[in-house]
Amino acid sequence: MLRSEMKQLSHKIDLGKLKNVPLGHSSILPQMLVDFAKAVDLPHINYNALRLLARFHDIGKIMVPESILDKPGRLNQYELQVVRKHSRYGFCIAQSVPMLTPIANWILTHHEWWNGQGYPLGLVGEEIPLESRLLSIIDAYDAMTTHRPYRPIMTKKEALAELNRHAGIQFDPQLVEKFISFLC
Numbered sequence: 001m002l003r004s005e006m007k008q009l010s011h012k013i014d015l016g017k018l019k020n021v022p023l024g025h026s027s028i029l030p031q032m033l034v035d036f037a038k039a040v041d042l043p044h045i046n047y048n049a050l051r052l053l054a055r056f057h058d059i060g061k062i063m064v065p066e067s068i069l070d071k072p073g074r075l076n077q078y079e080l081q082v083v084r085k086h087s088r089y090g091f092c093i094a095q096s097v098p099m100l101t102p103i104a105n106w107i108l109t110h111h112e113w114w115n116g117q118g119y120p121l122g123l124v125g126e127e128i129p130l131e132s133r134l135l136s137i138i139d140a141y142d143a144m145t146t147h148r149p150y151r152p153i154m155t156k157k158e159a160l161a162e163l164n165r166h167a168g169i170q171f172d173p174q175l176v177e178k179f180i181s182f183l184c
Contacts, residue, residue, distance in 0.1 A: 028142075029054045029055070029138060029139070029142050030050070030051040030054035030055050031051075032054075032138055032142070033050050033051070033053070033054040033134060033135060033138045034047045034050050034051060034054075035182075036134060036137075036138060036178075036179060036182050037050055037134055039178070039182045040134075040175070040178050040182070042130065045130075045131070046102075049102055049103050049106075049131070050131060050134070050135075052099070052100065052102075052103050053103045053106050053107070053110075053131060053135055054135065054138070054139075056090070056094070056100055056103070056107065057090065057106070057107050057110045057135055057139065058086060058090065059089075059090045059093050059094065059100075059107065060085070060086035060087060060088065060089030060090030060091070060092075060093060060107070061083075061086045061089075061090075062089075062093075063085070063086065063089040064082055064083055064085070064086055064089075065082070068082055068083060069083070070149050071149065071150065072149045072150055073150055074150070084111070084119050084120065085120075087107065087108050087109070087110065087111050087119065087120050088108065088120055090107040090108070091104050091105070091107050091108035094107050103131075105129060106129050106131045106132045106135065108120065108121070109121065109123060109128055109129055109132040110132045110135050110136055110139065111136070112127075112128040112132060112136075113169065113170045113171075114128070114133075114167075114168060114169060114170060114171055114172050114173070115168070115169050115170070117169075117170075118170070125172075128172075133171070133172045133175055134175060136170070136171060137163060137171050137172075137175055137176060137179050138179075140162075140163060140166075140170075140171070141159050141160075141163060141179070141183075144158070144159040144162060145159050156183070160180050160183065160184075163176050163179065163180070164176060164180065
């Protein structure tokens with residue numbers, strides 16, 4: 001992260017008070033992620049780390065102008081590039097905050113796609129950390145079923161159908177199948 005960006009960041013957030021930063025996601029996201037991980041019966045998953053991930057995965061968005069984040073409608077190419085930097089910003093922030101350091105790599109990789117078309121690293125399939133793959137499904141479901149300025153809320157059925165359409169493309173297909181079973 002550039003020095004000027006770190007200076008800008010220090011004006012936006014007191015890293016010592018990071019627990020109080022509202023990040024705009026549903027308050028049920030952390031518990032839903034943990035419940036899904038438990039339902040899938042994944043060994044060696046740190047549930048406290050998953051809760052932190054669910055809460056702080058988009059912490060890098062504090063570096064993205066609100067005018068872009070709250071824009072009603074499609075983002076232009078420049079705006080999309082700015083938004084896509086939030087994963088790297090989040091990684092840098094997490095590396096500088098001891099409580100978030102263990103989840104920094106998951107923050108970095110939470111927008112990777114199963115087919116390698118995600119960002120920022122272009123990871124493919126199981127190269128993407130399991131925790132990031134779990135979060136991407138829960139995060140997408142939450143985004144589809146809660147209010148966003150750029151699109152209407154989807155029903156549970158519509159959101160699950162959308163996840164299913166993107167299984168094997170954006171999302172781990174086995175985890176999507178398990179998530180649909182988990183919710184139904």
